[in-house]
Structure formats: structure tokens, C-alpha cells
Amino acid sequence: QAVVTQEPSLTVSPGGTVTLTCGSSTGAVTSDHYPYWFQQKPGQAPRTLIYDTSNKHSWTPVRFSGSLLGGKAALTLSGAQPEDEAEYYCLLSYSGARPVVFGGGTKLTVL
Amino acid sequence: EVQLVQSGAEVKKPGESLKISCKGSGYSFTSHWIGWVRQMPGKGLEWMGIIYPGDSETRYSPSFQGQVTISADKSISTAYLQWSSLKASDTAMYYCARHLLGYCSTATCNHYYYGMDVWGQGTTVTVSS
Secondary structure (H helix, E strand, O other), X not given: OOOEEEOOEEEEOOOOEEEEEEEEOOEOOOHHHOOEEEEEOOOOOOEEEEEOOXXXXXXXXXXXXXXXXXXXXXXXXXXXXXXXXXXXXXXXXXXXXXXXXXXXXXXXXXX | OOEEEEOOOEEEOOOOOEEEEEXXXXXXXXXXXXXXXEEOXXXXXXXXXXXXXXOOEEEEOXXXXXXXXXXXXXXXXXXXXXXXXXXXXXXXXXXXXXXXXXXXXXXXXXXXXXXXXXXXXXXXXXXXX
16 A cells, blocks of 8 residues: 655745645655645644645635655745744645545744 | 534543534535544654545545544534544544545546645544553
8 A cells, every 4th residue: 555755844944935745655746646735733623725736725725835845745835934834745646445545744943 | 614613622541432623614525525633742743544425435544444433414514533442542632624536537546536725723632541
């Protein structure tokens, strides 16, 4: 069964740019995996930022964007704000018995 | 405004049963899948399963099949997650989320795809003797 991998932690300076990635043990991540990205701040429920690789919800800050990069799904934050400090999770869809798999999460520090 | 409001925190003993709820509002409850995600203390998110309230079709992760029951009462726009015999390892935060589900049918893609848009606030379940 697939394992979805993310960087355990990343640090970005205020106003800086950072890219979080989401890989799959089965091979390259493509749009066929319909990647999602979620933000979770301490003590809060997750919030959906990106769906289907690169689509944003009405509540998604403009500084977040999703893409495919080097065989992985990617979430890029351009112009990091202190309030962006959070855990970020990706989600991929697969064929087979385990159709939905979350990544382990990336703890993003804005410092 | 689309909202999912979950029931309050629960403290139970091993072996007890439990049913937690998630009430949807601001949208057509019977026309959207709704599901559950577990987060154990200090850990990541795990997809448990979903239900389509319109016809009660359910889909479970293999990890949770047989361990929990997902149900819904469309007359009151509420989904449920139920245990018949709790274990200490069920201690976790449980989130409901409205799901978006589709099917891709191309030369390279033939499977269902899933995602979530709106989340409930979470229900803490503590199982301890």
C-alpha cells in the first residue's frame, strides 16, 4: 500500500518563499492523484487550502499555490506571514483498497 | 454558510460503546458525501471512511473496516461515528468533513478520487480505565 511522504519540518523567514512537497512510494505524483493540501494550526481543525493539485477555495490566501514539481505535489507559500506557522498535510487518491492516504505532515516554522 | 458542528468531548471506559455526531447545515446534506478523520494525540491525520446520506452508501478505509460504523440520519442532517467496544487506542480527536468525490476515467486514471472542503471542529474521545 502507498506511503505518502512529506518533509517533517521546514523553516521560512517572514516574507520569504518556501515549497513543501508530497511524494508517493508508488512513483511520481501526477494530477491523477488529485492532490489536496490542508493547514492545521495548534488546537484547531484542519482547513483545506488546495484541491485537485492547484485549485484554491474562496478562503485560501493568495500567497498559497499548488503545483506538480519534480514528480511530487508541491505547496508553495510566497511571502510567508507569522500566521502561516502551522502543520501542513497533503492527501493523495489511489486505485485499490486504500483509496485515500494522508502524508505525515510538515511542521512549518516562520522565523 | 456551510457548517459542520460536532458533538462534545467524551470520556469513556474500555469496552463501552459510543456514538458521536456531526450535524451539517447550509447545504444539501443528502447530496454530499461526509466522512471521518482520526488524529491520535500528537500524530497526523488518518482517513477512516465516508457515507453518502442520500442512500447511506458507505466506504471504509481497510484500517477501520469492522472497527467502527459510519451512519447518517438525513432527516436531521446528521452523520455518526460509532464504536461498539472502545479500546484505549481509540483515544483521539475525530473530525468530520464534507467530502468531494469523483471518478476519473482516462487512459491513465481509473479510480475514485476523494477530498474534503469543510471540516467540523472535532470531537475528543478519551478512553481510559
